[in-house]
Amino acid sequence: MKNFESYSRGRTWSMALLLSALAVVATGCGGGGGGRDPILGANGATAIVVPLVPIGPVVPLVPPAGAVIPGACTAAGPTVTASDPTNGNQSASTSTTGVANNGKSVTATFDQPMNGATINAISFTLAPVGGAALIPASVNYDAASQVATLTTAAALVPATSYTAVIQGAVTNAAGTTIGCNYVWTFKTAAALIATPPSVNLGLADAFGIAATAGIRNTLTAPNTQINGNAVLSATPTCNAVASPGGNGAAGFGLCGGAAPTINGTVVTPTFPDTTSANAVVRDLRAAYLRITPPAGPPAAGSLGGGTSIPAGTTLGAAAGSAPVVGDNLFFPGVYTSNTSILITGDLTLDAQNDPNARFVFQSASTVGAVAGTASPGPHTRILLINGAKASNVWWQAGSAATLGTSAEWQGNILAAGDVTMETGASSCGRLFAGAFTSGAFVFDSNLVSVPGHANAPPTCK
Numbered sequence: 001m002k003n004f005e006s007y008s009r010g011r012t013w014s015m016a017l018l019l020s021a022l023a024v025v026a027t028g029c030g031g032g033g034g035g036r037d038p039i040l041g042a043n044g045a046t047a048i049v050v051p052l053v054p055i056g057p058v059v060p061l062v063p064p065a066g067a068v069i070p071g072a073c074t075a076a077g078p079t080v081t082a083s084d085p086t087n088g089n090q091s092a093s094t095s096t097t098g099v100a101n102n103g104k105s106v107t108a109t110f111d112q113p114m115n116g117a118t119i120n121a122i123s124f125t126l127a128p129v130g131g132a133a134l135i136p137a138s139v140n141y142d143a144a145s146q147v148a149t150l151t152t153a154a155a156l157v158p159a160t161s162y163t164a165v166i167q168g169a170v171t172n173a174a175g176t177t178i179g180c181n182y183v184w185t186f187k188t189a190a191a192l193i194a195t196p197p198s199v200n201l202g203l204a205d206a207f208g209i210a211a212t213a214g215i216r217n218t219l220t221a222p223n224t225q226i227n228g229n230a231v232l233s234a235t236p237t238c239n240a241v242a243s244p245g246g247n248g249a250a251g252f253g254l255c256g257g258a259a260p261t262i263n264g265t266v267v268t269p270t271f272p273d274t275t276s277a278n279a280v281v282r283d284l285r286a287a288y289l290r291i292t293p294p295a296g297p298p299a300a301g302s303l304g305g306g307t308s309i310p311a312g313t314t315l316g317a318a319a320g321s322a323p324v325v326g327d328n329l330f331f332p333g334v335y336t337s338n339t340s341i342l343i344t345g346d347l348t349l350d351a352q353n354d355p356n357a358r359f360v361f362q363s364a365s366t367v368g369a370v371a372g373t374a375s376p377g378p379h380t381r382i383l384l385i386n387g388a389k390a391s392n393v394w395w396q397a398g399s400a401a402t403l404g405t406s407a408e409w410q411g412n413i414l415a416a417g418d419v420t421m422e423t424g425a426s427s428c429g430r431l432f433a434g435a436f437t438s439g440a441f442v443f444d445s446n447l448v449s450v451p452g453h454a455n456a457p458p459t460c461k
Helices: 202-206 276-291
Strands: 003-006 019-022 080-084 105-110 124-128 137-142 147-152 161-166 182-187 207-211 215-218 225-227 229-232 261-263 265-267 307-309 333-337 341-343 346-350 359-363 367-369 381-385 393-397 401-403 408-410 412-415 419-421 426-428 441-444 447-449
Touching: 105 161, 124 137, 124 147, 202 207, 202 276, 207 225, 207 276, 207 441, 207 447, 229 276, 265 276, 276 393, 276 412, 367 393
Parallel strands: 207 229, 215 441, 225 261, 225 447, 229 265, 307 333, 333 359, 341 367, 346 381, 359 393, 367 401, 381 408, 393 412, 401 419, 408 426, 419 441, 426 447
Antiparallel strands: 003 019, 080 105, 105 147, 124 161, 137 147, 161 182
16 A cells, blocks of 8 residues: 655645545456456456545635736736725725716726736626626726726615726736736725715695695506595696595596595595695695705705716616616715716615615606516616615605606605606605696596505515
8 A cells, every 4th residue: 555645736725735635456366267356357457446525615716905916927017016096995985086977996006017908898898796797997008107997877785795807918018917807805984874864744644645726637457546545736626626625536536537536634625624735735844845945956955065967968778777876876975966866777776784864856847767567578667776765765856757658666756846657656655746836636547555555565665
């Protein structure tokens, strides 16, 4: 028997592996019978048994934080000597000061002059760890500093791990390639949550809709359903027919034969008395002004300022798109637009596991959702994650609000003017028309729920 030992030694952060082999060599037994040896095989054939026994635990090849990975892969070829953020960084910023639209700069410094034409948005990329979609970004190379810079189109997502890759085909000025992909990872710091104060609706809290210039409803199947009270003042009409007020759909009156279904009470200037409707509207308008002072949107007023949404920006992205902060992903806070706020595709609101987190979106003009098709077709959706609640989301429109066909809305809308719901649109959140001036309400086979109402969908909180 012989024992063989083999050792493999790598870099200081590699593992050692001990292999042991056992060889047994024997000859067969004669005995004159010509029989088979039950262990060694037929006719005395030789058998060799070589078990491989690893000694000690298997340690993965993980370089220390800040290390350059993988270094030079081509003899005398170029290599990256530094990166920012460094490999293993667990608290990288989500954006870089001075970069447009709060974008993030990711840099790699080379040890020699490079061919800038080979360093571009294809050869230098950034993606969330485990994600297939690349982060939209531009890439440039500065010959004087030998630094390649990837600049994202928007801020990175907080508390998220990213992988940066420089392809091995990148070359130096002489045409020599790196020879292998240079890869490093980092994680962004958690978001600092700045939750705005609550919006007190007063007597309007239990109301699902409000209209100061009447409502119109199209009787298509399924009929519009309102989970919550409704206030019609100072023009208490439904489809141009006077509404008497009262409990249930009868409160809308004849409504031209197309009264919405309502799990609640219709309050008018004459029901249940001559003061309640005015009191509800008064509290509603006071809430509107708590979000924005009399100077009008988008001044933040008592909410203490807000993050500006660039003019002409459409929020949201196609279902399954990578999250981009300020585009299809928002954290608690106040957001203001000098023009309109229009949402298409999926828009995600992340409460960062704070059940009291609040979101306020202020528009100097309109608030709306792009029309889509009924599920499973594409349509606008507002998605609430990590504890976000529709009851804590507020949308303020300086003029009108329109929820497009099949839109799935989350949050309360306070519109200075009209509110229109196109066919099949739904809202987990109160919809108030005429919250500042005069506004009508238009329905077409819709669902509106006060968050937490007994008849609201279970997820509407």
